[in-house]
Amino acid sequence: MSAPGTDPITRQVVENRLVSIVREMSHTLAHASFSPIITEVKDFSNVLLRPDAALVAQAEGIPTFLGAMAPLLPPVLARYPLEDMRPGDVYVSNDPFAANGTHKNDVNLIRPVFDPRRPGGTPLLFAANKAHWTDIGGKDPGSWSPDARNTFQEGVSIPPLRLVRAGEENREVRELILANTRVPLQNAGDLSAQMGALVVAERRVHELLDEFGADELRAHVAGLIDYAERAVRAEVGRIPDGVYRAEEWVDSDGVVDEPFRVVAVVTIDGGRMVVDLSESDDQRSGACGNATRTSSVAAARVAFKCLTLPHATTNEGSYAALTVITREGSCTHAASPSPVTIWGDVGRAIIEAVIRAVGQADPARAIGGLYGNVDAMAINGTRDGRDWIYFAPFAGGWGARAVRDGLSALCPIINGDNDNVPCEVIEAAFPLRVERYELIPGSGGAGRMRGGLGVRFDVRVLDDGCTLSGSLDRYRVAPPGVFGGEDGALSGLWVDDGDGVEQAAHKVSARPVPRGARISHRTGGGGGYGPPDQRPAELIERDLLDGYVPAR
C-alpha cells in the first residue's frame, strides 16, 4: 500500500512538519518585509525542493507560483554543481529566461540544506523563495510597464549568481543589483526578509533530521510524492479519455491594441493529462502579451489543481500526471528578450482554456468565463510635497457552475488570499472620494446557473495634477457562457473629466485626470452555465427581489 520503507502514519507526521516549515518561512518573510505587495497581496512563495528539483512542500501563496519554484533550481545547478556547494551558500536570480524566472520583479533565493552529521556531503534539500520586489529598475517606476517592448525595459537581469558563500556575503553582487533599482533600501529589507526565511527553514530541517535521520526523511519524502501522484492519477482517471480543445482571448498585449488567442488542446488518457499550448498565437510585442514557458506551466498547474484535487497538499507528485507542451516563439513560450512582466493576462487565458477544454469532457468540473485578470488601476499625485500612489487589483464575477451560481466580487484566479483596499482607508489616505462600491445588477451571464456579478467602483479626484494608469482585461472579449449560458458583462475603466462624457481608459499609462474628474472602474460578470430558460423559478424570483438582475 505504501512506498517501501515508510509507514504511512509517520509519513503523514513528516508531511505536517514539512508544511509547518514552509508556512513558517512565509510568516518570517511577511513579518520582516515592509513592502505592501508582500505584506498585503502576499506576492511571494516559499518551498522546499529536492536536489533533483522535485517540489517537496510549498506554502500557500499566489496560486500561479504553484509550478514556478522547482524550475529555479536546474539553472543554478548548471552553473554551481552540487559538489561545489557549501552550508551557508545562498544563490540569487530573477532572469525570466536564463534563470527560469517569472518576471523581473520576482527575485528568487535558494539555499542548500545539508545533513550536519555528514560533513562534506552534498545538499539534502533546498530551501527557496520568490518575492515580488516593489521596483527592480527598468523604464517605469514599479517596473510595471504594459507597453515594454523587451526584457531590458523591465528591469535589471540577474542570472543565477552566488550571493553568499559559506555564510560570507558577496557585497559586490548585492550592490550591483540594488544600484539598478529605484528603492534600494526597501529592496534591501525584502532581501534580508527572504534570507531570514531560508535560515529558519534550514534550522527546522535540521530539527527534522535530528528526529528522523537523512535516509528516513528521504524515504518519507519519496513516499509523500508517490502518494500525491497516486491520488491525483486516480482523480484524472475519472475524467473521460479523449482530446478536447478550447481557445481563449487576451484583449491586448499592451502595445498593439488587438486581441490574440491562447489555445489549449487537452488530451486525457488513462489518468494522464497532456496540455498542448503550441497552437497559441505567436509571441507579442508588449508585456501583456507573453509568458515564459515556466509561467505557462505554472498556469496550467493552477487549472489542473482546480480541476482535480483542489484541497490536497502540493508536492511534485501532485503534477506527475500533467504534461505541458509549448512552442518556443509563441505567446505561451516567449523567447528572450521578450517583455513578460504582465504575463498574468496570458496566464489567465491559459487557466481558462484548460478549464474550458476539460469541462467538455466532464461538465460537472466546468465553470463559465471569469471577469478578467488583476484589472489593476493606479492613481498618482503629490500632496504636501510627497508623492502618493493608490494602487489596487480589482475583483469581479466568476463563472457559473453546474449546480451553483457564479461567485460575485471575487479576486482573480491568479491571485488568492489578498484583500481589497477599504474605501474608508482610501478616503483617509488619498485626496479621493469613493462615490460607489457596489455590485452591478445584470452583469452576470444568464443561464440555468447565473454568472457572478462584477463590481462598480466610482471615485472622484479631489486634487490637481493627478494621473491614472490602468491595465484591464476582458474589456473587449466577454467572459463566455458555457453549455448554452450567456456571456458575462465586459469590464471597463471609464473617466468623466467633468464634462459628463465617459471616455474609455481600459489600458492607459499616466493619463492626466483633472480635479473633479470621476473615474469609474467596472469589472465584468461571470459567464452563465446552461440555457437561461432552464433556470429554476425560485432563483429567478430571488434575483429580482435582491436586484441581482434588474426587473425588465
Added chain:
Amino acid sequence: MSMRVAIDVGGTFTDVVRLDGGVVIHDKVPTTPGDVTAGIMAGLDRLGPSAAAGVELLVHGTTVALNALLQGNTPPVGLVTTAGFRDVLEIGRTSRPVMYDLQQLAAEPLVPRRRRYEIGARMAADGTELAPVDPAEVRALAARMLADGVKAVAVCLLNGYADPSHEHRVAELIAEAAPGVPVTCSVDLSREWREFERTSTVAVNAATLPVLGGYLDRLEDRLAGAGFGGRLMIMQSSGGVMSVADARSRPVATLMSGPVGGVVGAQAISAALGGADLITVDIGGTSADVAVIDGGRPVHAEVGRMGHWPLLVPMVDIRSIGAGGGSLARIDPHGALLVGPESAGAVPGPACYGRGGTRATVTDANVVLGRITPGRFMDGEMPLDVSAAREAVLRDVAEPLGIGLERAAEGIVKLMDSITSRLLREVLTERGYDPRRFSLLAFGGGGGLHACSMAHEAGLARAIVPPNPGTLSAYGILQADIRHDRRVMVLREADGLGDDELEAAFAAVAAELGAGASGMACVLGADVRYVGQSSTVPVPVPHLGEGAVARLVDAFHREHLRLYGVSREEHPVEVIRIRVAVVEATPGIAPVPEPASRGPVTLEGGAHERADLVPRDVLLGPALVEEPGATTWVAEGWRAEVDDHRNLVLERVAA
C-alpha cells in the same frame, strides 16, 4: 455566607464552579437543550436549599447568541448604509482563502440585499459633513423596513468612525418612527475604520440582539423566582465580564464567551506560575481550541472573526481545528490515514459510547491503548464498550493498513497529535514566537491524554495539565474582571504627534467609558506600525505626560524586535489606534492551603488518582493520572511532577 458562582453552558454539560468560603468546588449537570435555563437552575439547586439567595455574584458564559448565528436562527435585520455602499456587506474583502476549489460555496451575506437600504447622508474621512441626515428620508425608510418585516436594525455609514453623529441621528429617527424595533449603530460597537468589518460587526449584533435579549429575560425571571438577588454578569469574548444591560445591547461581544473562559483560567495559572508564557489547547469532542498567553496576558486578535464574519470587538484570538475525541479515523482509497475533521460528536459518538456510533474515533483509539479506563469515564456515569472500540479500530484502520490493532490505535493518536501540533506551531510562528519559550497548557476532557506528544511535536518546552482540566473554563469565568474596551483611530505619524495630543485623545476615550469611578483601573495602549506595514503591534502605554510619544515609539521598536527579530529605528512609525480598557478587578481566588508535600517521592508508573497526588510527587511514564472527567497520559520517556499549585508538569527525560 455569600458565594461566587460561574456557569458555563456547553453542548453536553453545564459546568458549575463555585467559590464558597474560600474553597473552589467543581460540579456539572447535563445541559438541557431547548431551554438551557432549566439546566442552569438544576445546577444552582445542587448548591443547597434556597442557595440561590446566597449567591452574591453569578457569572455566566453563554453561547446563545453564537448558536443562533451559526444555525441561522436570527430574525430579519434591516441594514442602513450610505448611498452607493449597500453591497459592502456582500462584497467583503474580495479575497479567496480557499484558492483552488471552483465549486466553493458563496459566503451568504448576513443581511440579504433586499433588506439593505441606502440614505443620502454623507461624511468625509475627517468628519466633515458633505450631506446632512434628511429626517423625512429616514422616517420613510423606517416605514418601509417595518413593511418589509424587519425586526432589528443595523446602521453603518461610511466614515462613521470619524464622527458618530450621523449614525446616532439616524438611530434616533428610526426609534421614533418604529418604536420597539431595536437599532444598533456601528459606531457604538467600534470606532475603527474599514467599512466591511464595521458593517459585519453591527449586522451580527443586530441579528443576535433580540435572541440574547429574550434569553436573558427568561434567565432573569427564573433566577428571581429562585430568590437570587445578587449581580448577574455575562462573559465577553475579550476575557472580561459585563453587566446584563451591556450584554443586551452588545450581544456581539459575547460570541466566544464559552471558549474564552478556559483562556482566562489559563491566565490565572500563568499568574500563579510567575507569568509563564503558555500556549493553551482545549481538546473537546469535536475540536481543539488554541490560544496564547504572552507575558501573562491572553493575545487578542487584531480583527476578531466568527466564521466568515469579521468582528471589531475585542476578542481573545482563539483558533480551532476539527480534531477532538470524536474525530473519525479512516483510510482513504490511496492508503493514507485520515483523522477528522468529521466527527462522531456526542451523538452517535465514538463506538465505545454504545450510543449508535460504530466508526473508529480518537477516543476509541485511547480506549484500545488503555489510556481511558472504562469504569472511570465521565466520572463513571458513562460505561464504555471496549470491544466495540477494538472492533472499530480494527475494521476502519488496522485491517486496511495491514497492521496490528495496537499500532493502528497508536497511529490514530499520533496523527491526531500531529494535526493539533501543526496548529500549535502555526499559531506561534505566525506571530514570530519561538516555541521553545512556551509551555503547553492542555485542558478539556482530552487535553491531558495528548499533552506529552503535542508538546514534543510542536517543539514546546513542557506541558502542564491543571487540576480539574475538564472545568477550567468555568473556573476562569469565576475570576474574570469586569472590563470595557474601546479602540479609537488616531492615524498619525509619531513624528509630529504631540504628547498633549496623545493625552487628550486617551482622556476623551476614558471619559466615554466612564473611567474615574472608584475601583476602576484604566489600562492604556496603542496599536503602532511602521509606515507601509499592514498589521499593527499592540504596545502598552503605562504613563502619559512629557515624552510619552517618544517612549511609545521606543517601546514599539523593542516590541517589534522581540516579536519579529527585526526593528528599524530609522523608519517612520505611525500610531493607528489607541486602546483603553476600564477594568474593575474581581477579587482573586486566594490559594487553598495545599496538602503538605511528602518530599520528592517518585511513584511507580500505572494508574494513579489525581486527588492522591501532592506537591513534588513525581511519576515516571508510562503512567495514567485519573480524575473526574479527565485523564492525563504520562508517555514513556516522560516524567510528571506535581507543582505547588497541583498542576501536573510534564517534561521529557529521555532524548
